[in-house]
Amino acid sequence: MTIDRTQLANAIRALAMDAVEAANSGHPGMPMGMADAATVLFAEQMKFDPADPHWPDRDRFVLSAGHGSMLIYALLHLTGYARPTIEDIANFRKLGSPCAGHPENFELAGVECTTGPLGQGLAMAVGMAIAERHLNAGFGDELVDHRTWVIAGDGCLMEGVNHEAAGLAGHLKLGRLNVLWDDNRITIDGAVSLSSSEDIAARYAAYGWHVVACDGHDMADVSRALKEAAADARPSLIACRTIIGKGAPNVAGTSKVHGAALGAAEVAAARESLVWTDEPFVIPQPIRDGWAEIGRRGAAPHAAWAERLKAHPQAAEFSRRMAGDLPAEDWLAPYLDTLYANPPKVASRKASEMALEAMTAAMPEMLGGSADLTSSNLTKAKAQTPFTADDAAGRYLYYGIREFGMSAAMNGMALHGGVIPYGGTFLVFADYARGAIRLSALQKARVVYVMTHDSIGLGEDGPTHQPIEHLASLRAMPNLHVYRPADAVETAECWALALERKDGPSLLALSRQNLRPVRTQAAGENLSGRGAYRLRSAVAERRVILIATGSEVEIALDTAELLEAQGIGADVVSMPSWERFAAQPADYRDDILPPLKPEQLLRVSIEAGSTFGWERHTMVEGLRFGIDGWGASAPAPDLYKHFGLTADQIAPKVLAALRV
């Protein structure tokens, strides 16, 4: 006997309202409104196997409207994933439960990505769909042949990032991407019509999407719409006309049901209207059975896929890539040898380009791009061809002027697996992408941000383009590794560290202007991996440690020379990464920055950006040379002089501080 699907959907409704009620916190409206459409999606379209949430060829399901987290928790539980258990759901939004307020990929294996910050789920899904097509081009339909499904709300579709993501998806004709729009016409403030009058269907059509509408509570109609979407070669927007909080008789269809518990009386009324007689968190066995049947749909295709993988000539390579392991080949050592043989005076963005030639040759999983600054970021290796609608084998994405969309898409690619995405923009526009950078860090996604033009050293473009506070603001972000290399050797070292890192993003801050080589001899280890290291040792009695990053390391070296000429011994410490340095053992850190009183050993930082935070390394009593206001428009050398960031200006101030 097949159970009525409406009853299956009501199980979602019951769990959603009961969990929110128990937590006295959460969002019942969306799961109750989209329960019917989600049931059809999982019953008919989704390819998944709860027994193996990591099956590489599974369809990806992204709940972009992440506040409706009980929808995905209910789906995962009912279809048979090991977690969440019913106890996990009963502890929704409590400490220790994997059923957090918003779905988190690091809490539950069945959650593909962390959502809640609106619009980004959809944008990550675009990245997943890109990764799918790219891997399909490399490994064929036998191994890679899946779809990406999204549930998005009006919030997702109002956020700017949806424009960037949908424009990109339409351009790349990502037909495997299907977005169910929960068209409930309600936002937190009230009716959507309070703040928006747009024709969303027409807008998506303008991006080149296929658009289909359905009644989100008529399961046959949903079924038809999903089939049409799946059949179309374009990405599809499936407008599901729904009633938010459907099942709650008195508040359904209003903003009241969006983000608060229904209350005991309304829950009772909803139980009555749904003819749902069981206690909270109790699912009747026939309904459990019905869901379990849906959960078993994927077992056979999964087994068949596993057989195909066994027989596939590229099985090992495919598995390596999906596991995120790097190839055994060492690209770094031979490349560094070429640098030591002939140390180049190049911008670190150029050094990055040089390293990319070696890296992309060694690592086919690297999938690069830039937000329309390819010739400035220097992110494209010569052999990389464009990823296009017609050629998904291409390894370079022209993302367009879409920093946020690019970054969110890279999160989706990294979480999909099989590729290591990197993408470029100017460091100052990290601000545009910051919402996605934070999600890279939170989600532990291996994404590499290549951010060039990293200081006033970019020159004439002026204050709108000159990062000041960016290094500090990015270093403040948990789990993001920020690198600011000083020359071509450090740039290669930092790239290697970024690629080796499996559990989070890295950001390379690179110069526009040429940098003098400061590392000209083999070191025997990746010194940048230490975060900070002694680049120059004091000759005279050590009184000063000059700490610098990136383009200011050469200024620190020059300053040291001036100090030594006055009989003052000065170490120079290059500090490409604060995070790496913080992770070193105490004895290493104490060796590089000895815990001595400032009157014994003065610490001085030099960095062409905000001094915010530098007291951590210089102590409050130390000196900090930087820029705490805005930049200016002029050639770079003029700006360095103007802002006092030259050895000629720094050395006398250090001497004066020593004399106090």
Place this chain on the structure above:
Amino acid sequence: MTIDRTQLANAIRALAMDAVEAANSGHPGMPMGMADAATVLFAEQMKFDPADPHWPDRDRFVLSAGHGSMLIYALLHLTGYARPTIEDIANFRKLGSPCAGHPENFELAGVECTTGPLGQGLAMAVGMAIAERHLNAGFGDELVDHRTWVIAGDGCLMEGVNHEAAGLAGHLKLGRLNVLWDDNRITIDGAVSLSSSEDIAARYAAYGWHVVACDGHDMADVSRALKEAAADARPSLIACRTIIGKGAPNVAGTSKVHGAALGAAEVAAARESLVWTDEPFVIPQPIRDGWAEIGRRGAAPHAAWAERLKAHPQAAEFSRRMAGDLPAEDWLAPYLDTLYANPPKVASRKASEMALEAMTAAMPEMLGGSADLTSSNLTKAKAQTPFTADDAAGRYLYYGIREFGMSAAMNGMALHGGVIPYGGTFLVFADYARGAIRLSALQKARVVYVMTHDSIGLGEDGPTHQPIEHLASLRAMPNLHVYRPADAVETAECWALALERKDGPSLLALSRQNLRPVRTQAAGENLSGRGAYRLRSAVAERRVILIATGSEVEIALDTAELLEAQGIGADVVSMPSWERFAAQPADYRDDILPPLKPEQLLRVSIEAGSTFGWERHTMVEGLRFGIDGWGASAPAPDLYKHFGLTADQIAPKVLAALRV
């Protein structure tokens, strides 16, 4: 004799290519491509008076494609603004010239807003158009009757913020807003078709805009299109089909002409093709005269307007508001008296709402709103009615789920003048709006950001919604004043400081959870204005200073009690604003945080966010209680315990540090 307008346009082309050539840096392609359309715009439509760039009823011109800065510099110079002079232009992109790489409102009076970060000019223009309609509703056509004109490129229209801004403008039917789209089909990476296939006209139509197309080099056609746009009641997108770099015979129409000097040979070829025989920076007198005539068009309307102002019953109020002066009435003191009479235990977001009742009653220029979080941010005073397409007198904007668009629009409102915009979202979504917050700070715009749910104290919504690094990352931004008030009194004080500030933005970080009143007696001055002040003085011999902000001030007070019970004297310093404290005289700062050795006086910070940067106040040797990883999903009290942010957990650690 009227000069041929093509020659007028060629003057723009000549200045653009010569200035970029002299700087050997800049963007000649856009000014050369849009010279014809801009000439028609200024000759026929723009209402402006170079003799008074601040004339309140002038049309606003926004060069959203700010990299084409030479276009606006040429226009301002040729039409007769005092600056830029021809020398200023000859020094384009050099230190000291107001002709910076990108147009900056703080450098030139004729530049309405700072552009370059793409998309934001258009979004600021939406704010200007809102301000215009709002002031028109208050002061009538006699005083306020102008338009906002924008030139935007493909970059502007690809950025997500254009979606948010255009959606809002269409919804509000801002018919006075007209956007010329430089449809040149080229971006930095190459053809637009590399990265985008969208039908922009259809998309804007979907937002409810009027769309008209023209040949951007056929002046009669441009004239027709501008007239159609001006006549339509909807906001208009005027698609100007252009050739980037028109006039440069060999590189026009390619990405080569976008962002680099043409080079001597191509400049010579362009001079020949344009039949432009004069030396660089020399404009033939007939062409100067032709432009001067255009520049004089506004004198008569300006004079007539001045007469109308004189006769207007609201002249004084209008002038006060446009000058940005606050009303004489003191709302703060009487409001604080009500708090002292009955100190409320409320969330600071609620305290903000209470203060808003008093403030918005006293200051009609306050124009509020929220990015769809009105009932969470508590940004709406009861008397505020919505600003809608039908009622521009409304003082509350339902911005929709558009944090970036809201923030950029607020910049436009503030720069337009006559209104003080404030708007709300969750603090964590400062990330979405960060590009605009930076432009508030850079442009010295009086914008107030009301950012609630400012820590783990928001509870169950979890890590995606819990700010960690946000306070640090915002404090690192130059010219932004960040406030984190501890109770209702401080909240009102911080609001007063934000409103009094004429030269930059303020951001209020407010709690979701209730806060115990810590200021219960009149202080005789706005203590928050000091940035930090002694809230509690040690009773026993002072060994510790506890420094806290916002919701952690009460924890600091409790910790002090526990320490005093052990005979350890402890000051408590409330520090609502780092920036304000930094601006105090040294003797004040030394009184609050005496420059003593840590072994004499231990400094301890308590803030439910990243400890990044706190060494500045605690010294490296001090203690910092905060959160340097991610938050979690649970009720707020559980989280405070989980993260060690309770007096019970802090006091023993302070005692242990004293014993070392």
